[in-house]
Amino acid sequence: MAIRQPVFKPYNQQQILAIPPTLDELIPQTHPVRVVNEVINKLNIEPLLKAYHIKGSSSYHPQLLLKVLIYGYVTNTYSSRKLAAACKESVYFMWLSSMGYPDHNTINRFRGVRLKDALRSVFEEVVKLLAEEGLLSIEEVNTDGTKIEANANKYTFVWKKSIQTNKEKMKKQLTEIWQYAQQIASDEDKMPEPPDFTEIDSEKVKATIEQLNEKLAGKESIDKKIKDKLKYVTKKYPESIAKYEQQETILKDRNSYSKTDTDATFMRMKEDHMKNGQLKPGYNVQISTSNQFIVNYTIHPNPTDTTTLTLHLAQYMASFGKAPKGLTADAGYGSEENYTLLEKEKVTAFEKYGMFDKQQHENHNRKFPFAADKLFYNQERDCYICPMGQQMHFIGNYTRKTSTGFEQNIKRYQAKNCANCPLNGACHKSKNNRGIEVNENLKRLKQQAYEL
Structure with a gap:
């Protein structure tokens, strides 16, 4: 009786192919590397070409290096040495580089020197391409900020x-x-x-x-x-x-900086593992998105989001030639300066102000029944009516500047006889007659934000 032997597929490392396969045949049609290749082929890389000198020896084409770098980021490969090795070992990188073998110094120099000034224009080209494909809109954006810790010594400040x-x-x-x-x-x-x-x-x-x-x-x-x-x-x-x-x-206008990274400012991070509010050197990165794609980014030394919108919107307009039609942001951006800016640029601002959420709860209204924003205003007489019906007349106005230099016009009103009022002490805490300060422009802008 014959003993059956296992059957193996042919295996011969010295086998010669009559028609060797091309690299393109080895790449599946739906592979992400084809998307990277197609997108970068459509980009205008003219700004990137300006980073190269006319004289000197020949260089690897910036389109090749950009494809290698971007696909490396897509596949979580960031090291220049690993990217250089992948160009010799991975069929996907070999296809992108057309069998070019840039070394790690070339990739690092491209990323740190050549691409540095052209990165913004490359980013903008990708955003415009995605907009043309209908994947995002540059008309309606959502804006928020996040703090990113700097690679700096947190003890040298x-x-x-x-x-x-x-x-x-x-x-x-x-x-x-x-x-x-x-x-x-x-x-x-x-x-x-x-x-x-x-x-x-x-x-x-x-x-x-x-x-x-x-x-x-x-x-x-x-x-x-x-x-x-x-x-x-x-x-x-x-x-x-x-x-x-x-x-x-x-x-300049900052309160601190790190000696090992002078652009980094000390701020509180969201990830506070020690639960002690420790300050760390970092940056406030502002991002605008559409359909979960990033369409604009700016980096700021300011810890608060309130003072970043002016520069962020200016960068947006420089990138796309116009402001968005609508902008959605949280209460961290709800200042008079920001509302005024968006109104001037005809941007519909879906932007809360500081006390918006609290004012929606009945507990807040019961806790502060005599707040200034609840007083009735008589437009004909230009006076406010206090909870006991007494008129609070206009006594003057003044202008104050915010930390960014924005001017606010404040009007002052005061009652005339609070001494014998039964609500004295509950209505206000002042020893004299009650006075209030009103910013009419901010009041108008808040009402617009509330309605939106």
């Missing part, structure tokens, strides 16, 4: 408040030494009044120290403590004030 405190100490020390010099000065060599230290800078500090050394030099009866202080400020202050000025130049 500079705080604006610390600089201001140290500068105040310098002012106090210099003033103290100057006043001592006034006390011991002779009638012939009398010291003038101390310099105006309202604003302190390196030139003023240097000039003050020179004058003090000149006036106190050679005097034998100087107090030892003052002499030591003068020696210390002469040695340390010029260098310190120069350092503070440099740090303030980097800070």
